[in-house]
Amino acid sequence: MKKIGLIVLAASFLGGAAAIGAYKLLERPNDSFTLADRQKTMFASNVTGVSSAGAPDFxxxxxxxxxxxxxxxxxxxxxxxxxxxxxxxxxxxxxxxxxxxxxxxxxxxxxxxxxxxxxxxxxxxxxxxxxxxxxxxxxxxxxxxxxxxxxxxxxxxxxxxxxxxxxxxxxxxxxxxxxxxxxxxxxxxxxxxxxxxxxxxxxxxxxxxxxxxxxxxxxxxxxxxxxxxxxxxxxxxxxxxxxxxxxxxxxxxxxxxxxxxxxxxxxxxxxxxxxxxxxxxxxxxxxxxxxxxxxxxxxxxxxxGSVKRGYIGVSFRALDADVAEELKIKENTGLYVSDISPNGAAAAAGIKEGDIIKKVEGTPIYDSPDLQERIGRMSPGDKVALTVLKADGSTKNVNVTLKGESSVMAAKKDTEKATGVSLNKLGATFAPASAAQKEKFGIKSGVVVTNVVPGEEFDYYGIAKGSIIYKINGKEVSSAAELEKALATSRDGRTTISGFNPNGGTFVIQF
Missing domain, CATH: 2.40.10.120 (Thrombin, subunit H)
Incomplete structure (x- = not known):
């Protein structure tokens, strides 16, 4: 009987100590808790409600x-x-x-x-x-x-x-x-x-x-x-x-x-x-x-007080049957890398223009949000696992260490210093023109306008998505890098762009 009494007494002490410990934990200053931590203190013991796939009683x-x-x-x-x-x-x-x-x-x-x-x-x-x-x-x-x-x-x-x-x-x-x-x-x-x-x-x-x-x-x-x-x-x-x-x-x-x-x-x-x-x-x-x-x-x-965002440092096009046909490639899923930021995270990991990002953290990618949301949840210094189909047909798994905004801006300033201008000023993104597109228009070079930002330079001059740019300041361009180098040759602040509209009409614009 004495033994039982001692056991009960010991259990009581342990229970009391646990209760005091829990109280002290909850008494910690608010700033030491994340938003998720605070929710766990309230909802950890909750029983999961009826599945949404069950009876619709809300x-x-x-x-x-x-x-x-x-x-x-x-x-x-x-x-x-x-x-x-x-x-x-x-x-x-x-x-x-x-x-x-x-x-x-x-x-x-x-x-x-x-x-x-x-x-x-x-x-x-x-x-x-x-x-x-x-x-x-x-x-x-x-x-x-x-x-x-x-x-x-x-x-x-x-x-x-x-x-x-x-x-x-x-x-x-x-x-x-x-x-x-x-x-x-x-x-x-x-x-x-x-x-x-x-x-x-x-x-x-x-x-x-x-x-x-x-x-x-x-x-x-x-x-x-x-x-x-x-x-x-x-x-x-x-x-x-x-x-x-x-x-x-x-x-x-x-x-x-x-x-x-x-x-x-x-x-x-x-x-x-x-x-x-x-x-x-x-x-x-x-x-x-x-x-x-x-x-x-x-x-x-x-x-x-602000977002600390990690950057992967690529521009890309989401693939489908039409884009694959345009680019003359067999793959119709994934993200086709059309441009790489100099000294960016992707460049450091060995990703190059023409590669196709097929998976992020083992999950297949079909459209841009599949990658952007996952990267958006991460911070500078975090590593993200990507599966990349290389231009030579091989598949590689690479770990990309995301870079912060300061690194991205530093690389951008270095590029602007070297070339005298940034592609961002045009308000557009580009991808190399396919062999079929160049043959159609009778040109040896060219880039496709893959996106136009409303209110920016290309939008202002009516250069639409799907247009082909084949010359900048009289110089032929076949990639975003060549386009940026050609922009640096502008004289007296004037830039001349030569290209074709999506409907086949030609244009020459000077600004």
Whole structure:
């Protein structure tokens, strides 16, 4: 009997010590926890809810998520983007906005946000809070709180804001990699200035690239427009946008931006960002940022206030049957490497122009979002495993150590110093012309324009995607590197470009 008593007493002491230890762990300062760590302390013991593939009963999921989705109202004091920015994105995708006008009077806008921690960290879209003079958050209990921006990133359209309120309800972050086409999902937000609204639908597609982020980022701000009028020089930008949206037919409308896309278990799998619509209202094509991409971006915001992005240092074309035929290659899947950044991560790993990236971390690649989202989750110094089909037909597995923005900018400045100009100033990307294309136009050299950035130089002069450039300043060019060298021969600031339109017509443009 005494033995049993001692055992019970010892167990009691151990239980008490464990409880005190757990309490002390939770008592640690907030800054020592990542957003994911804080969620684990609350959700580690939760039983996974009903699979989305099961019976479509969303009562529990809606009840769990709705209190943690907030209404965001923003005020602007008269400065907006010239010819674009948030207003033009909203106008095109949501059917309203400034229409490209510079508006001086105070404006108001609204969107949604998702609470991630009990002490007030909230994720939303960058375009919901960008350039706002005041950000007001209306909580589920209708209490108002002023928010401050922790970090924002136009390249992913994500922002992290903070309100100084404690004991808030919050949503559990799920795993967007596990989301499957056909799976039931809920969209929760504040559409059309209504109160919390829940809509249901399925996942229609994954890894969608709709071109909205690059378009919004390419527009000039008012200050840039004034500088352009003064100097005649357009702002130089590099397209670092990452689009790998989850597409859903759950009803999403104006005001849903920044709201939650959750599975039937009530787990956050995406941040609602845009719709494709002719009417400005829901037509069954909604797009959400995958939460697995958002996790990395949000942690960077919390730690650094900005995104620490890793760069692989390649330009590429996604292959399909048409592109393969154009390039005269047999492969019709993967990413065809059309250009390599000097001293970039890919160049250091031995990747060359003409190689085809077939897999990332063992997963097959079919389109650009398959690679961009995975790289977007990584930081400078991280290693990514790529499977590359070389031009000679051999397959190699290479580990690429990603480089930071400072390394990329240093390489870019070295190139500009050597050549006198950067391809970025043209606002286009290029790939070598195929033998069939050169034969068709009767030329011995040439590059294909694979992309044109709206608002930049090529777009301004009407040089369209699919055009063939065969001479720069009278010099024949067959690659992006040759094109850049030819640009350096411009005289008196004048550049002459000779080429063919996609329909076969010739052009010579001087600027």
């Amino acid at each position: 009562v529990q999921a809606a009840a769990a998520v709705s209190p943690a989705v907030v209404h965001i109202k923003t005020t602007y004091q008269g400065k907006s983007s010239r010819g674009g920015g948030m207003d033009s994105m909203l106008e095109e995708f949501f059917g309203f906005g400034g229409g490209g006008r510079v508006q001086r009077q105070p404006q108001a806008a609204s969107g949604s946000g998702v609470i991630l921690t009990a002490d007030g960290y909230i994720v939303t879209n960058n375009h919901v809070v960008d350039k706002a003079d005041k950000i007001e958050v209306i909580l589920s209990n209708r209490r108002k709180a002023t928010a401050r921006v922790i970090g924002k990133d136009p390249n992913t359209d994500l922002a992290l804001i903070k309100v100084d309120v404690d004991n808030l309800p919050f949503v559990k972050m799920g795993n967007s990699d596990n989301v499957q086409v056909g799976e039931w999902v809920l969209a929760v937000g504040f559409p059309l200035d209504l109160q919390t609204t829940v809509t249901a639908g399925i996942v229609s597609a994954k890894a969608r690239n709709i071109g909205i982020l690059n378009r919004g980022n390419s527009m000039m701000t008012e200050e840039e427009y004034d500088e352009y009028r003064r100097t005649g020089q357009r702002p130089t930008r590099t397209n670092n946008s990452i689009e790998s949206f989850i597409q859903t037919d759950a009803a999403i409308n104006p005001g849903n931006s920044g709201g939650a896309l959750v599975n039937a278990a009530g787990e956050l799998v995406g941040i609602n960002a845009a719709i494709a619509s002719q009417s400005g209202r829901n037509e069954g094509y909604g797009f959400a940022i995958p939460v697995n991409l958002a996790k990395k971006i949000l942690e960077d915001f919390k730690k650094f």
